[in-house]
Amino acid sequence: MKNAWWKILTVVLLLYVLIAGFLNEVPHLPILNESIRNTYFHVPMWFGMIILLGVSVVYAIKYLRTPTLRNDIISMEAAQIGLLFGVLGMITGMGWARITWGEYWSNDPKQNASAIGLLMYFAYFVLRGSFVDHQQRARISAVYNIFAYAALIPLLFILPRLTDSLHPGNGGNPGFGTYDMDSNMRKVFYPAVIGWTLLGIWILNVKSRFEILRQKLYENV
Numbered sequence: 001m002k003n004a005w006w007k008i009l010t011v012v013l014l015l016y017v018l019i020a021g022f023l024n025e026v027p028h029l030p031i032l033n034e035s036i037r038n039t040y041f042h043v044p045m046w047f048g049m050i051i052l053l054g055v056s057v058v059y060a061i062k063y064l065r066t067p068t069l070r071n072d073i074i075s076m077e078a079a080q081i082g083l084l085f086g087v088l089g090m091i092t093g094m095g096w097a098r099i100t101w102g103e104y105w106s107n108d109p110k111q112n113a114s115a116i117g118l119l120m121y122f123a124y125f126v127l128r129g130s131f132v133d134h135q136q137r138a139r140i141s142a143v144y145n146i147f148a149y150a151a152l153i154p155l156l157f158i159l160p161r162l163t164d165s166l167h168p169g170n171g172g173n174p175g176f177g178t179y180d181m182d183s184n185m186r187k188v189f190y191p192a193v194i195g196w197t198l199l200g201i202w203i204l205n206v207k208s209r210f211e212i213l214r215q216k217l218y219e220n221v
Contacts (some may be wrong), residue, residue: 042093
């Protein structure tokens with residue numbers, strides 16, 4: 001129980017986010033209306049994705065310095081869960097775009113950049129699957145991982161700001177916090193970011209431990 005406090009915190013935070021996220025008062029803004037509640041899901045998914053993919057890069061670098069099975073598996077699993085969060089962020093964003101922009105996909109620079117970023121990580125798993133030798137697969141995919149993350153950051157946070165964009169916080173548009181997130185929303189939004197990120201780390205912890213055991217059992221057969 002001593003080491004389970006953060007798991008309990010994760011459950012408590014997500015229960016709070018789910019309940020307060022649908023029941024708390026939100027600003028009644030034109031066009032957005034009740035869809036603004038998606039802030040508690042869409043945005044934290046992207047936060048979680050960036051953090052988990054960052055963890056993946058850290059362990060990719062650790063693998064290149066110390067090539068162990070554990071470093072490779074944690075790097076791979078973190079990328080996998082980060083990609084899942086990215087897909088969920090994309091889906092929730094498309095639903096939100098349908099309500100506020102009138103269509104699921106409007107070729108907005110942020111949408112296109114996000115899609116390219118996700119495709120880079122899908123390519124990461126295709127690359128891993130193309131090698132039979134474990135050490136070669138781990139080494140080459142670790143190098144690719146580092147370059148993919150280095151490309152992802154400007155794709156998501158720099159390039160969309162250099163052109164016109166419908167997305168808040170890009171292309172001259174103010175971010176949500178600037179004009180429509182009140183104190184009630186912040187009380188839910190920040191716990192949502194922490195809760196969804198901790199959930200991703202929890203899943204990473206379970207999946208990586210399972211995969212390490214599976215690989216070791218496979219090697220001993």
